[in-house]
Amino acid sequence: MIQAIGLTSDPRKQLPPAVDDVSFEACAGRVTALLGASGAGKTTALRLMLELQRGRGITYFRGRPLHRIAHPSREVGVLMGEVPGHPARTVRGHLRMLCAAAGVPARRADEVLEVVGLVSLRDERLGTLSRGMDRRLGLACALLADPHTLVLDEPADGLSTRESRWLYGMLRAHAAQGGTVLLTTADPKEAARTADRVVTLERGRLVADQEAADFSRTRLRPRVAVRSPHASRLAALLTKEARTAQRSVEVVREGGNRLSVYGSTCAAVGETAYRHGILVHQLADEIGDMGPGAATDVSHLVTESQIGAAQSAPVGEAITTRDRGRETTASPALVPAPGKAVDTAGDLTALPDAPPTPGGKPYTPQARTSEPRPADAPTEGDGPTKDEGPTEGEGSTAGEGPSSRSAGPRPPASSVDALPDLPPPISVRPAPSPLRPLRYELRRAAGVGTGFLTSAAVLMVSALTAVLLARIGHTPHHRLLVAWPRELPLPPAALGAGLLGAIAFGDEFRHPALAADRGTVPRRLGLLAAKLLVASATALVLAVLTVGCDIEVLYLVYGRELAEVPADWLWLSASWIGLVVGCAWAGVLAAGLFRSTTAGLAAVVAVPILLVPLVRKVMEGPSVRTAAGFPLRLREVLLSQWPFGGERYLAAVARVVAQPVGGALTLSLAALLAAYLLTTVRSRVR
Structure with a gap:
């Protein structure tokens, strides 16, 4: 289960916090909906729970906060916004990469693809998926490590009715196996139909925490939707007949020629219109929302059977009737009953069970097992604290605004001693993933064609440059073989290696796979x-x-003369390999340090442009003239007795480092590595 206690976001300048002291529970085996209009704080609450945003409060997932869970992806499956991934990566490649990050076998990717019905699209690119397929892939990513808890932000946003029913069927199947499901929605109809418990937020505060049945009883009620060119006359007749018969009937003028009649039936309204010869264009049963803000939410005034056929009108004045001696006013919006869906005929039908997989088997995840909770963690039977919102049955009803706790004024500063202690601060902590970093990195690098295209471009540019340099002349042979003219700070291969290294981290932050x-x-x-x-x-x-x-x-263009291997090929090879590998490392470290591909490539180019002149100037000074023969003296003193000719290789390395480019590159790598380690230590200390 999930226990969120005192979630409070940091203040936003002069504005109140987006989430203010929100506490609720989401029990295992049930679907919990976090309901609220746009800007109510639903997404911020989820980010605070997942420690993606700084604030105050604490959230327990089966008795443990997220930063105390060894492998969070195996405990909590998350879907927030679009599926994070490179648009050129395939569906199957993306899931296999996440398998390495979560430490699960690669075959798990094919299993979840079959569950969500994406087997036929496993070779499609992420950038070509439709909205419905993207949601299916997001659910597959969330289910990849078989988590106990699913946290989803607006999972059905933009989906068709059929796709939404499939998605909620999957979530219901997960909860039926003992899992915990927490989702956000802005549609009361959707919350009542799909959730077992509804937690309502308004302006960042908790206004109701109810069972679905209580939510329907206190906030939703049936009505009769009427459209007639004589709406005013019909409203007056319905009001007169209700007062004469002493029945509790409310007639609300929605604007234009639309009426909403509460406390009556289609038959009664139709008979009244027939007796008085009033033409009626529409007569249908609906479910109205009487919660806070319902009068301004006109988008839910149309049933599913009327989508595309009727237009919602702005809410107008309400026509009141006497309800047992008092005047009442209503401003409703449509929401169907919990656990039901409105079909095209207007009847209420139960939602289908979990959809079968392409193989014909229903989705049956592994049974969920509870884990021991720490002694200081709140237990499942604990009731809400005094800082929490209204308990079950205290939800907002018709004409009732937010709770007194959330809407009341803050206590004065003089009474601060009487207030309880603030909840602990929420810190954004790094995730201990991927669990298999080498396998993850190999699949990340090979999953897109960027590396292959960059390498092909480097080879083509290098070959053309070598031909042009040979035709022009005046280029040393060893620089000709690597296509490195004196006018360029680095050869094409070194720049390409630096770019590939920068993409290794920069691509992660543009399309974060984790x-x-x-x-x-x-x-x-x-x-x-x-x-x-x-x-x-x-x-x-x-x-x-x-x-x-x-x-x-x-060799093909000029013959054997220019294709000969130099006599000192050993140290030239060591110098060449060291230069290319060093540029790749510089790109990786700089991109990881500055979180940008451009910064990684800039760090590579800065080595020959900025650092090499400085190193040359230092090496030409009188204090370092004695270092000119360092490789030779090192070989004479330390390497004379090395077996298998090891002194040759070490002397080649020393000769490379003694060069201005090698020294500058070594200095750059040392500085970048030290900065990276420093930021790593600082993040862990926090």
Whole structure:
């Protein structure tokens, strides 16, 4: 179950907080709806519960706050907004990548695809999915790790009636297996039809926390919708007959030629119109919403059978009748009864069960088991505290506004000592994911064609540059083989490796693959090591392919003379590989530090443009002239007795580092790595 206690968002300058002291429970085995109009604070409440936004309060998921759960994605499945993912990634590739992040087998992706009915679309790109298919994929992402709790923000927003019924059937099946489902909605009709419990928010405060039956009894009631060109005359006749018969009937003029009649039936209204010869264009049973703000919500005045055939009119003046000795006024809006759906004939039919999968089997997730809760955590049987909103049965009724607690004035500063302690602050903490970083990174890098297209472009540009440099002349042979003219700060292969490294982190923040877990990509050393390893392998392959392609093209165009391998190929190879891998690492670290692909590429370009001149200037000074023969002296002192010729490789590395470009790149990598580790430590301390 979910227990949210004292959720309060941080103040917004001169505005009140979006969520103010909201407390409620969502029990296991039930569907709980968080109801409220746009701007009521539903999404902010969910973000506070998931520790995605700073504020105050605490939320227990089966007795534990989210930051105390080892693997949050296995406990809470989240769907907020669009499905987070690169639009060029395939549906199956996206789910397999999330499988590595959640630490579940890759075959789980195919299982959830079958459950949500996306097997035929598994090779489609995310950017080509329709709204309904996107919602199905979002539910698949939420169910991927078989969580006990589902938290969904407006899951049926923009869906058709058929897609909405399918979605709510899935959620009902999850709750029937012992899971907890919490969803938000702005439609009282939807909340009454799909939820077992309705928690109503208004202007960031809790105004009602009711069972679905109590919500229907206190806020919803039936009415007769009438359209007639003689609406005023018919309203007067209905009012006169109700007073004569001493019946409790309310007639509300909705505007134009529309009436809403409460406390009567279609038969009674039709008979009155027939006796007096009044033409009626519409006569239908509806369900009205008498909660706060119903008079301004005109969008729910039309039944499902009238969508596209009738237009809602602005709410006009209300015509009152005497109800047992007192005058009453109503301003309703439409919501059907809980657990029912209005079909095209206007009858109420029960919602279908969970839809079958393409294989013909119903969705049956694993049975949910409860976990031990800490001794200091509130138990399921505890009632609401005095800071919580109205309890069951205290929901707002017709003509009743927000509760006195939420609408009343704040106590003066002099009585602050009598107030209870504030709830603990909510801190945004990084998520401990992915659980399998190397597998996750490999699937992330290979799941889109950006890396392959970038590598192909680098090879083509490098080959053309090598041909042009050979034709112009005046280029050293070793720079010709890597297509590195003196006019460019870096060769194409180094720039391409830096771009691929920057995309490794920058792509995450533009299309965060882990947002379904807790938010943006965390600063984990395991994830950083995986990215550096994959970037190194990619840069190494790119460096070898670049030299091979350049030699082959030079051989085809100019013959064997320009395609010969230099005599000092060992240290040149070490220098070339070190340059390309170093640029890739610089791109990874800078993009992870500044959370931007552009910043990662800028850090790569800044090495030869800014740092190399500084390093050259320092190395030309008198204090470092003695370092000119460092590789030779190092080999004479330390490497003379190394087996298998190991001194040759270390001398090549020392020679590379002693160069201005190598020294500048080493300095840049050291600075970026230190900054990245510093931000990681600071985030953990918080």
